[in-house]
Amino acid sequence: MRLGLVVDLDKCVGCNACAIACKQWNTSGTSGSLTDYRPYGPDPSGVFFNRIRHYETGSYPESKTVHFPMSCMHCEEAACVTVCPTGASYKREEDGIVLVDPEKCMGCNYCAWACPYGARELDREEGIMKKCTLCVDRIYDENLPKDERKPACVMTCPTTARYFGDFDDPFSDVSIASKKREGQELFSELGYKPVNQYLSPRNKVEINQHEVNEPNLVRKVKDWVNKVVEL
């Protein structure tokens, strides 16, 4: 199994609901808590497994806003796991989820240095590295109804921009979505083979634009009259 997410950048509206749902579920989950520092102070900060960045692409008038939710990509060649000196970071054989064993982590930050996606954040109060677990404590929970055995971010997304499933299964939601829209790996140059994929925004229909003040004789005369009147 190769569990992962597909994020549709055409559907994402950047509402941050996934980040909040993630925080809500995981702060009391197996990797909890996701400590907040100075939550009511002037410069609140804290641990998140999922962060949404917002970009503008292209140039006006062909520009577009793209919202970019980023969490752990559960890379096949996970550099965070190979650099970890203690063996606290590991990638599960059975489903490819990358996890941190809090009993072994010494908080050296080395895995965060190795991650290009900024997916790992140190919990400064516990002194332990924290990261997305793909809601491992949720997706296998047999007490939950079958259609709720999904990561919290996928469950909550109001625009269904997030898909969850097994990339090795050709009929899973993620495989179908990825095949249909040519899912892309993020920052593939670095060669970490991220499992999560992104669906690029589709090209917009081109809009014809007209000059409002197209210069012609009538326009010129009117402009001249206006100037004279103003004088």
Added chain:
Amino acid sequence: MHPAFSVIFFTVTSGAGYGLISLLSLFQFSHYGIFLDKSTFFITAAIAISLFTMGLISSTFHLANPKNAWRAFMRFRTSWLAREGLLAILFYPLIFLYLYLTYIDFQIENFILMQFLSFIIFTFAVVIIYCTGMIYACLKTIPQWNTFWTPINYISIGIFLGGLIFFFILDLYNYEVSLYKSYLLLFIVLAFVLKALYYFSIRTPRHNIGQATNAAIKLKDTKVRLLDVGHTGGTFLTDEFGYKVAEKKLFRVKLFSMIGGFLIPFLLIYIHSFIYESLVICFMAIFLAFLGMVAERWLFFAQAKHVVNLYHGSQQV
């Protein structure tokens, strides 16, 4: 990258310590005209051991959860950090065996065996500095570190600092150092050139925002700009990777580390050797070289730009 003082101190002092012990064992291996007596040998070894021990201890200060530090040797098969830690620990029994055998005058009866052991100590010490360098050089996410010049610089600077201390000790005990000082002067030039080559090799950025956000754009030459990072305050990522220093300051520190750390010590050793002999001048050279190398290590961190900055608004790293 955020320059943590404990890591700067660790890499500089442990590098100097391993550099010094490697030189000591190299001179025991094939003398180069200098036959050390026992007290000089043990004083040098004690200085070296205390230098790298201080360094190793300080390296644990930046850990957020030091009670698990003992686990840091587990993943030596993949992690350079674990390799460095494991070799550093294995080095202690080896060096103490070496010291003991020297102490009981073992080398007179077993010259070949002691030479062999000297060579092992030399190799071991250099390999440890190499591992320290590879901790940084293996990270593809930080282009300014991900170059073979990084471990080369770590080794050359470690031996440069160790060499200065060794020179001072030899001079203090009135050894004949005319050959050694020309070696040392040559080596300072070599270390300087290797560092300059490093700066030359990292002058152009390697990655741009287009690569980092490739899924957002279909056309390769489309511009991408950050609109909003999605958080109002600082985060772990901005604290750790978003360290920004003015280019002017970076340049000043670079100037200081290259001139104050290499050139002035070179001149001081030259003056001490050929013009006016004074241990104070020699000591000043060591002091300046250490200061310069702390600046060099600070720069190594401050100048390094993690690719995650591309997601936080940098156009290239």
